[in-house]
Amino acid sequence: MPKAKVTFEDVGVTVTVPAGTRLIEVSEKVGAGITYGCREGECCTCLTKVVSGHEHLASPSVLEDQVLKDNFAPRHHRLACQAQVLGGEVVVKPA
Amino acid sequence: MNMVKATAAEGAIELVPDVHWVGALDPGLRSFDIILKTANGTTYNSYVVRGSAGVAVIDTVKESFSDTFFRRLESVADYGEITTIVLNHLEPDHSGALPELLRRAPQAKLYISSRGGPMLKGLLHGEQLAYQPTRTGMEVDLGDRKLRFLQTPFLHWPDTQCTWLEDAGVLFSGDAFGCHFCDPRLFNDNVGDFRFSFDYYYAHLMRPFRSRVLDALELIEPLPLKVIAPAHGPILRDAPDRYVARYRELSASRLKNEAAEEKTLIIFYLSAYGSTRAMAESLAAGAEDATGVRVSLYDIEGGEVSPFVDLIEEADGLAFGSPTINGDAVKPVWDLLSSLAAVDIKGKLGAAFGSYGWSGEAVPMVEDRLRGLKLRVPVKGVRARLVPTPEELAQCRELGRELALHLTGRQESTEIDMAALA
Ligand code: FES
Numbered sequence: 001m002p003k004a005k006v007t008f009e010d011v012g013v014t015v016t017v018p019a020g021t022r023l024i025e026v027s028e029k030v031g032a033g034i035t036y037g038c039r040e041g042e043c044c045t046c047l048t049k050v051v052s053g054h055e056h057l058a059s060p061s062v063l064e065d066q067v068l069k070d071n072f073a074p075r076h077h078r079l080a081c082q083a084q085v086l087g088g089e090v091v092v093k094p095a
Numbered sequence: 096m097n098m099v100k101a102t103a104a105e106g107a108i109e110l111v112p113d114v115h116w117v118g119a120l121d122p123g124l125r126s127f128d129i130i131l132k133t134a135n136g137t138t139y140n141s142y143v144v145r146g147s148a149g150v151a152v153i154d155t156v157k158e159s160f161s162d163t164f165f166r167r168l169e170s171v172a173d174y175g176e177i178t179t180i181v182l183n184h185l186e187p188d189h190s191g192a193l194p195e196l197l198r199r200a201p202q203a204k205l206y207i208s209s210r211g212g213p214m215l216k217g218l219l220h221g222e223q224l225a226y227q228p229t230r231t232g233m234e235v236d237l238g239d240r241k242l243r244f245l246q247t248p249f250l251h252w253p254d255t256q257c258t259w260l261e262d263a264g265v266l267f268s269g270d271a272f273g274c275h276f277c278d279p280r281l282f283n284d285n286v287g288d289f290r291f292s293f294d295y296y297y298a299h300l301m302r303p304f305r306s307r308v309l310d311a312l313e314l315i316e317p318l319p320l321k322v323i324a325p326a327h328g329p330i331l332r333d334a335p336d337r338y339v340a341r342y343r344e345l346s347a348s349r350l351k352n353e354a355a356e357e358k359t360l361i362i363f364y365l366s367a368y369g370s371t372r373a374m375a376e377s378l379a380a381g382a383e384d385a386t387g388v389r390v391s392l393y394d395i396e397g398g399e400v401s402p403f404v405d406l407i408e409e410a411d412g413l414a415f416g417s418p419t420i421n422g423d424a425v426k427p428v429w430d431l432l433s434s435l436a437a438v439d440i441k442g443k444l445g446a447a448f449g450s451y452g453w454s455g456e457a458v459p460m461v462e463d464r465l466r467g468l469k470l471r472v473p474v475k476g477v478r479a480r481l482v483p484t485p486e487e488l489a490q491c492r493e494l495g496r497e498l499a500l501h502l503t504g505r506q507e508s509t510e511i512d513m514a515a516l517a
Pocket residue numbers: 035036037038039040041042043044045046047079080081082
């Protein structure tokens with residue numbers, strides 16, 4: 001299975017994950033500071049800054065895009081409960 | 096004197112020329128949103144602003160008070176004149192009469208913050224309402240006067256905003272600067288003593304979002320305020336700046352923190368036979384060893400919840416030590432952990448530790464709770480059976496050291512495989 005690497009910068013942990021993993025599936029287990037509310041891509045609590053490797057995340061759904069817009073999310077910010085890692089290396093930290 | 100009855104019969108009340116209060120009094124209410132006590136009720140404040148080219152209605156009332164609201168509104172404006180409806184906040188206590196108002200004034204344009212969109216949908220189920228999302232600095236023209244929006248999210252919901260009427264110096268502040276205090280004399284220089292209610296309301300609604308309050312104050316403090324017109328309680332026309340200053344004061348730390356630039360770690364523990372205490376002390380020693388972190392140790396048994404909550408609000412890192420008794424952490428620990436809704440602890444560093452007799456569930460349960468409270472819990476807690484061995488105390492010391500490294504951004508980077516994560 002294709003693998004990817006995600007680094008949670010605030011806790012200094014890099015995790016090797018299968019392609020397709022959502023950030024939410026890993027971040028809590030490593031104790032990263034990304035926090036969750038609805039877990040369904042609505043509340044924007046899990047807003048996360050993608051420090052690098054933005055291109056390795058699946059592009060946001062129409063819904064995620066709307067939530068990001070409604071909340072004035074800056075460039076290269078994603079919802080951790082939605083964003084899927086496709087490959088390569090991605091570095092994230094809480095927004 | 097029956098003050099309440101006296102005002103209920105009257106129409107709109109003028110704040111400044113061509114700005115009227117058209118809200119409702121709810122003297123019978125005794126608790127608000129379940130968590131808040133309201134000893135003498137509350138008010139739902141709604142306002143009408145008249146300009147040369149249009150009339151704006153700012154906020155409405157709880158649905159059951161619609162009749163009073165419409166009666167007061169009709170005394171100062173015709174529905175056909177209303178060009179603008181602003182909702183500073185969409186909670187039902189302010190949006191209750193909105194659908195009916197829009198039916199009566201279908202030509203009016205609705206202004207809400209962009210974060211209000213999903214809430215509007217949730218409130219009106221099915222009914223599609225067009226609205227204009229606002230941004231800080233955006234203006235609505237009423238002819239000879241203008242309304243300007245200030246985004247002040249989380250005072251007290253994500254959607255909250257304030258609306259500024261520059262020519263008259265009136266800030267329609269939504270829930271901010273409000274209180275649950277019902278007095279038909281309406282103005283702060285006329286009503287009874289509402290100081291307690293003002294502070295109490297801040298403590299419950301605003302304090303959990305303290306950093307957002309500070310952001311909002313940056314927008315509000317420069318305004319030449321003549322009147323603050325909040326969505327609940329007295330209208331602040333006498334020395335409104337005093338109430339802004341009070342928010343600043345309430346949002347700041349009490350005493351200056353002696354730790355200054357150093358990070359702080361507070362270790363709370365409870366101990367029946369001294370085991371968990373010994374662990375707490377080792378943890379503290381480990382954190383001190385790492386330097387750069389100011390550690391405080393507190394026995395939960397020797398204190399009360401409310402000052403502990405104050406401490407937690409200010410701390411950077413928190414470790415909780417609880418013995419496992421009958422398969423659970425002990426009640427004083429849960430009491431403390433269930434009292435933190437009033438403060439902002441999101442993103443703080445958390446950890447757990449404790450001794451146990453035969454099962455040791457307390458540590459993972461407390462860790463879960465900390466994660467639920469949106470703390471980061473990157474370092475696995477330490478458990479010790481009965482009396483901690485020197486090795487277990489060394490683990491506590493190591494836990495303390497690692498927490499200190501995390502707090503100061505010096506943690507070692509690690510690489511793991513997802514399969515290795517529990
Ligand atoms: S947790 Fe609500 S949007 Fe991700």
